[in-house]
Amino acid sequence: MKKIIGSLIILSLVGNTAFSQTVSGSIRKGASTSILEILAKPTAEINAQVGNINITFSIPDQGASNPTDASINKATSLANATIIPTDGNNPYIIGGRAYYSYLLLQANSATDVASLLAANTDNVVATFTFSAPYDSEIRLDDLTSANGGPNSQMYWYVQFNQGIGDVTDYVNPFYGYYNTQDATNNAGSGPQFVTLVVKFTDFAVVKNNNTAFLNWSVENEDANALSYEIQKSLDGVNFTPVKVVPAMNNGRSTNSYTATVEDLSSIRAAGIIYFRIKQTDRDGKFVYTAIKNVRLETRGLFATVYPNPVKNTATVSFELDATADVTVTVIDALGKQLTAKALKGIKGANITSVDMSKFAAGNYTVKLQTATETKVIPVVKAQN
Numbered sequence: 001m002k003k004i005i006g007s008l009i010i011l012s013l014v015g016n017t018a019f020s021q022t023v024s025g026s027i028r029k030g031a032s033t034s035i036l037e038i039l040a041k042p043t044a045e046i047n048a049q050v051g052n053i054n055i056t057f058s059i060p061d062q063g064a065s066n067p068t069d070a071s072i073n074k075a076t077s078l079a080n081a082t083i084i085p086t087d088g089n090n091p092y093i094i095g096g097r098a099y100y101s102y103l104l105l106q107a108n109s110a111t112d113v114a115s116l117l118a119a120n121t122d123n124v125v126a127t128f129t130f131s132a133p134y135d136s137e138i139r140l141d142d143l144t145s146a147n148g149g150p151n152s153q154m155y156w157y158v159q160f161n162q163g164i165g166d167v168t169d170y171v172n173p174f175y176g177y178y179n180t181q182d183a184t185n186n187a188g189s190g191p192q193f194v195t196l197v198v199k200f201t202d203f204a205v206v207k208n209n210n211t212a213f214l215n216w217s218v219e220n221e222d223a224n225a226l227s228y229e230i231q232k233s234l235d236g237v238n239f240t241p242v243k244v245v246p247a248m249n250n251g252r253s254t255n256s257y258t259a260t261v262e263d264l265s266s267i268r269a270a271g272i273i274y275f276r277i278k279q280t281d282r283d284g285k286f287v288y289t290a291i292k293n294v295r296l297e298t299r300g301l302f303a304t305v306y307p308n309p310v311k312n313t314a315t316v317s318f319e320l321d322a323t324a325d326v327t328v329t330v331i332d333a334l335g336k337q338l339t340a341k342a343l344k345g346i347k348g349a350n351i352t353s354v355d356m357s358k359f360a361a362g363n364y365t366v367k368l369q370t371a372t373e374t375k376v377i378p379v380v381k382a383q384n
Contacts, residue, residue: 021046021119022169023158030127038126040158041175042167045119049112050081053104053125056154058097066091066098073129076104079113083126086153094149101153198225198279200289201254205275207294212261216277216289219254221247226282230259232267233274234304235317235351236291242275264294270302271295271319272349295348301373305366309380312357316366320345324370330354330379331365338364345370356381 021044030037038055053076059066069090074083083104091098104126117123148155156173159166202217214230225247231239248255267273274293280286303318316328326345330338338359343352354366361383368375 021167023117023167024169024172024175025156025158026122026175028122030129034130036128036130037124038128039122040117040125041121041123042117042119046117047114048164049106050076050078050104050115050125051106051159053081053083053102054086054153054155054157055083055102055104055126055128056086056149057100057102057128058094061093061096061098067100067130069100071131072100074102074126075129076126078104078115078125080107080111081105081115082107086151089151092150099149099154101149101151103153198281198287200277200279200287203277203289203292205292205294207264207296210262210264212264212273212275212294214259214261214275214277215257217254217256218279221253221255223249224281225249226280228257228259229278229280230261231276231278232261233276233291234268234271234306235315236272236274236293236349238306239274239276264296268296268302268304271317301368301370301375303368303375303377305377305379309382310356311382311384312355314354314356314366314379316352316354316368318345318350318368318375320347320350320370322347326350327367327369328352328354329367329369330356330359331367332359333363357384 021042023040023042023046026039026041028037028039029035036057038053057072069085076083081104083102086101086103090100092101093099117125156168157166158168198221199219200216201219202215204215206213206215216228227247228245230242230245232242233239242261243259245257245259248257261275264273272293272295274291276291277289278286279288301318301320303316305314305316308314318326320326324345326343327340328343329340332338339354341352341354343350356364356379359381361381364379364381366377366379368377
């Protein structure tokens, strides 16, 4: 799903006297793929009080699944400013899109506190955090040609107090953050795009003998894409790198990749091996695929314990050929049974945990036992 953002920014500031610079806007990723930053770039330095910013987000209309106004966290680091909804109508549904309109206002109109906007610099004026990461791209819309939309607020507008007035760059209201394909300087008549993360459109893992074949396809890949790291796991929770595949960077936004992981039995003798892919951008942002797995043929009871050594909780992962009652016990170096847990094991992968936090440092044994088989695993208890 593509999430797309439109924005109007009105900056009302005081402090400098009359000058002739203009201000353009842009958007970019924040610290994670669920955070959007709204940027303002003046042609000359501004050090003045923020009055108000109008911001309108738009995403494809999802009906009842549209984010609520309350689910979007709003923040600004500008002095003496606060963000509130433009009105109570969020979201507006226009042409198959859902719009969310906000005002960043001077918090105390009787108090002027300067905020610095550096010249020709990405100045973050507001951040918006959604409850889930974006999976494709964000768009900054200027609806000036539609009279600012239903509340007349959906256009890029920059203003300062104390006679400075309107300094909006109406010729080039937007500037591109990543490259020219991401932004269109369109005098307020069209969108600006910023690719947030590569979107995985397909990911599959197939086992052939002792080799796993991984295939994945992506959209929205651009020059900012750096690499695809294949990761493995024995439990589907804790992953470690296997290999890195460089991004193609071939000028196409849609690409397909293939990689192999050989000698699977060296990862584990039998049972399930989990895989996922971590896609990383050059700016450090990343996104994961869904988790896929392959199964190595089991022969009876197969089990592992991790971490080993363990400080507090040991995780016991085991595979069964068929449903069975399983007893998990911990035995100390003198052969004394310290704990016992009875489980209803299912065919395939099973996971349970054992609290070893109160045990003294030393050597122990974790024993798994069914009606027909027993598995004994040495475990070292480390000092807490």
